[in-house]
Amino acid sequence: MAEKFDSVVVGAGPAGIAAAYTMAKAGLSVLVLEKGEKPGAKNMFGGVIFRHHTEKLVPEFWKTAPVERHVVEYQYWFLSKESHVLLSHRNQKFNGQYNAFTVHRAKFDPWFAKLAEDAGALIINRTTVDGVLKENGKIVGVITERGDVLADVVIAADGVNSMLSKEAGLREETPEDAAVLAVKEVIALPRQKIEERFNLGPDEGTAALLVGFAPGMHAGFMYTNRDTISIGIGVGIRDLANSKKRPNDLFEEFKAHPSLAPLIRDGELKEYSAHLIPEGGYNLVSNVCTDGMLVAGDAAMLVNAINWEGTNLAMTSGTLAGETVIEAKKRGDFSSAGLSRYRQRLEDSFVLKDLKKYKDVPKFFAANPHFFTLYPDTMNELLYMWHVVDDELKADRINRMKAALFKRRSRLGLLQDAYHMWRLFS
Numbered sequence: 001m002a003e004k005f006d007s008v009v010v011g012a013g014p015a016g017i018a019a020a021y022t023m024a025k026a027g028l029s030v031l032v033l034e035k036g037e038k039p040g041a042k043n044m045f046g047g048v049i050f051r052h053h054t055e056k057l058v059p060e061f062w063k064t065a066p067v068e069r070h071v072v073e074y075q076y077w078f079l080s081k082e083s084h085v086l087l088s089h090r091n092q093k094f095n096g097q098y099n100a101f102t103v104h105r106a107k108f109d110p111w112f113a114k115l116a117e118d119a120g121a122l123i124i125n126r127t128t129v130d131g132v133l134k135e136n137g138k139i140v141g142v143i144t145e146r147g148d149v150l151a152d153v154v155i156a157a158d159g160v161n162s163m164l165s166k167e168a169g170l171r172e173e174t175p176e177d178a179a180v181l182a183v184k185e186v187i188a189l190p191r192q193k194i195e196e197r198f199n200l201g202p203d204e205g206t207a208a209l210l211v212g213f214a215p216g217m218h219a220g221f222m223y224t225n226r227d228t229i230s231i232g233i234g235v236g237i238r239d240l241a242n243s244k245k246r247p248n249d250l251f252e253e254f255k256a257h258p259s260l261a262p263l264i265r266d267g268e269l270k271e272y273s274a275h276l277i278p279e280g281g282y283n284l285v286s287n288v289c290t291d292g293m294l295v296a297g298d299a300a301m302l303v304n305a306i307n308w309e310g311t312n313l314a315m316t317s318g319t320l321a322g323e324t325v326i327e328a329k330k331r332g333d334f335s336s337a338g339l340s341r342y343r344q345r346l347e348d349s350f351v352l353k354d355l356k357k358y359k360d361v362p363k364f365f366a367a368n369p370h371f372f373t374l375y376p377d378t379m380n381e382l383l384y385m386w387h388v389v390d391d392e393l394k395a396d397r398i399n400r401m402k403a404a405l406f407k408r409r410s411r412l413g414l415l416q417d418a419y420h421m422w423r424l425f426s
């Protein structure tokens with residue numbers, strides 16, 4: 001490989017493929033290098049892809065893409081050791097106007113990559129990029145085990161650990177309190193059983209977020225696929241160290257929870273995987289451009305952990321990176337100044353606007369873990385007290401509930417928490 005391309009994209013995830021597809025459609029010569037044996041082979045997520053942003057690239061993609069189910073119900077579980085409080089939103093509108101689809105990345109990513117290939121991009125799998133090639137301080141290509149490849153612009157879409165952007169000096173290692181380790185299992189069950197257990201019609205799906213239960217567990221997730229359930233937990237790296245537990249032990253406890261175990265009972269384990277999620281938010285978004293290189297997706301820390309969105313930020317940032325390269329090609333300027341419109345494009349889009357809105361949230365929750373433990377537990381305790389029927393007078397019951405609440409969190413603490421939530425989200 002000594003050929004020169006208009007652009008080399010490193011990583012065939014949603015960010016890399018969106019960039020490659022955008023540039024190839026405009027007639028640029030594009031090479032995508034992917035270390036996995038095929039796109040998606042090394043990737044894991046919850047998860048769902050979102051209609052709105054995927055459709056901007058491929059109208060009515062669900063008619064050809066390997067999607068599992070469209071989500072009609074969003075569930076929020078607040079767990080304590082032996083109980084749960086469930087807040088759920090199901091809406092028939094999601095049957096007419098699809099919002100999100102559960103997918104398996106091992107199937108979705110190859111389908112997505114084929115689009116870029118059909119548009120003219122060359123995708124080479126099983127090729128790890130080992131570093132960037134520099135000439136007079138400017139990035140002019142990449143180094144691979146098979147040889148060097150030259151390009152006017154390298155797009156680093158190499159995911160959460162982005163060795164390329166670190167090497168280019170665009171970002172540091174993800175700090176411990178901004179990294180969440182997720183472990184996930186895919187559990188097979190007959191289609192009908194899934195539909196019965198989750199009260200779903202054919203092709204309808206559920207997306208569930210779960211908090212509480214185990215100190216150190218950031219959140220759990222559960223998604224219904226056609227004939228499998230994706231279930232997992234995310235654990236803050238720092239919390240994990242403090243809890244002295246192994247993520248797998250936490251995960252086993254989670255799956256054995258009396259409210260969850262019946263949902264996956266008799267299922268057959270199909271897949272186990274683990275992956276990091278960069279949850280630093282706006283304040284930790286990396287520098288996204290330098291001479292000859294742009295960074296997109298998780299590599300630039302573009303993940304909205306509050307709304308559980310990542311693929312749409314990856315696809316959008318990849319598209320914007322691709323558009324920036326197309327423009328730079330017309331001007332023949334691949335310098336940092338020539339490529340700097342990319343940052344502005346991100347700032348003008350929902351990608352950085354949304355992250356900016358939540359910029360103080362990650363730090364706040366990292367410093368206030370009781371939101372994930374004390375509140376779910378208290379909700380469960382208070383609702384239990386409320387429902388028990390015995391000889392106690394209701395006035396006494398309510399006084400006991402108030403005492404239980406204030407014992408857990410003082411009036412001032414409750415007011416402060418409400419105030420902070422208001423400030424963070426309003």
Ligand SMILES: Cc1cc2nc3c(=O)[nH]c(=O)nc-3n(C[C@H](O)[C@H](O)[C@H](O)COP(=O)(O)OP(=O)(O)OC[C@H]3O[C@@H](n4cnc5c(N)ncnc54)[C@H](O)[C@@H]3O)c2cc1C
Pocket residue numbers: 010011012013014015016033034035036039040042043044045046047048049050127128129130157158159160163182183184232275276277296297298299302303308309310311312314
């Ligand atoms: C547990 C979990 C649940 C999630 N749930 C959701 C969800 O439900 N919905 C959602 O929208 N997002 C979700 N996300 C986030 C989402 O998965 C990511 O934001 C998204 O995949 C980022 O896309 P990307 O293309 O930037 O990176 P990736 O998808 O990570 O792709 C990077 C690619 O680069 C390749 N690569 C890396 N290094 C090299 C190298 N040196 N040389 C060659 N190739 C390389 C990798 O093999 C990989 O294919 C979840 C993430 C996790 C971990």
